[in-house]
Amino acid sequence: MRIAFQHELSELSDALVEVGELVQVAITDATAAFRDTNIELAEDVLTLGARIDAKCNALDDTAIDILARQAPVASDLKLVVTALRISSSLERMGDLALHIANLARYRFPERAIPKGLKKVFTEMGALDVDIAGLLVQMLRDQHPALLTEIDELDDKIDALHVRVFEKVLSDSVKDSASVVDATLASRYHERFGDHAVQIAKRIIELIPAEEHAHQDH
């Protein structure tokens, strides 16, 4: 019974890793679609978004089923509740990837990135992809040091978010449509990073204090 239960908990963790991997593919495709105004890639993100939603729903059902049948307590309970919360953040990250991809779809065949902002959005996109990669690693290994790395990437994304506004408010971006696109795109990229940090912090809270201490050395 106990072994079966532990097996169920580890299935839950595996499911989170799988969703994380899908989110990583979604943000990779979405940022490439946005950068290159690639409509096929943008449409792939639609399909990925639906798969992420379905997987999150299944994961939530599993978690609630575990709560009902196993009535976990202490750290096991914390794990199941955290899995529900992470699932909700991952689903939201999938939504944000979809929003970024949609900016490419709406503008097609015009280019999606406003003039003068290609470099900053390419960097921002690469950082979102990197942060998704670190997040998958963290979902898999729960290594506390990854939070620091994720936090650092998020700070860089925030700095680029500010830079987008500086560029937009300077004279380099002139038409209103481009300013709207840049503002929304930057906001989506920035929120994606925020969710990664939030998930990483939740993972850290699951790690017993003595392991933190151990890993510090």
Added chain:
Amino acid sequence: MRIAFQHELSELSDALVEVGELVQVAITDATAAFRDTNIELAEDVLTLGARIDAKCNALDDTAIDILARQAPVASDLKLVVTALRISSSLERMGDLALHIANLARYRFPERAIPKGLKKVFTEMGALDVDIAGLLVQMLRDQHPALLTEIDELDDKIDALHVRVFEKVLSDSVKDSASVVDATLASRYHERFGDHAVQIAKRIIELIPAEEHAHQDH
């Protein structure tokens, strides 16, 4: 024991209503601060945001404590898990109110609403306040018909969100700073409505099917 448990569950529901009421005050103050560039009101929203976060954290702790001690099943379990989810959405609605208030703080003493958009943002703000009011009512009474009303308000908010972009893309809004402000403000107002709909749907899922049928007539 059973009575004590039911009492705990109803405390959880009461806590959600209380947070909902704080969110309602926050969005009322935030949209007024944004409309009138009222810095005092905007700062009140900062305080409210902190209270909302603290109340949500306490509510989450209570919910997890109930899961641990009472190991609820079936509809009781669903209620506790839904309370956790609603708490997270309400916290996010508080954040969005704060973002709207901050737009007033950043622009002060300049006016926060770009020229030509005062009417549309006043309407959007009033709709967000109304939707928060309906949401509090729904958290209190779980009346399914309120979902329809909330949905209708959300559709109106979405339509105004589109109208903001139309106005911005016409020649009425000229400077980039105003376009950025309008884009972000509109997005925050729109997301606020989305969360209300999401919460209302979660409440509906808690109502047994036979009650739906009953309420339809």
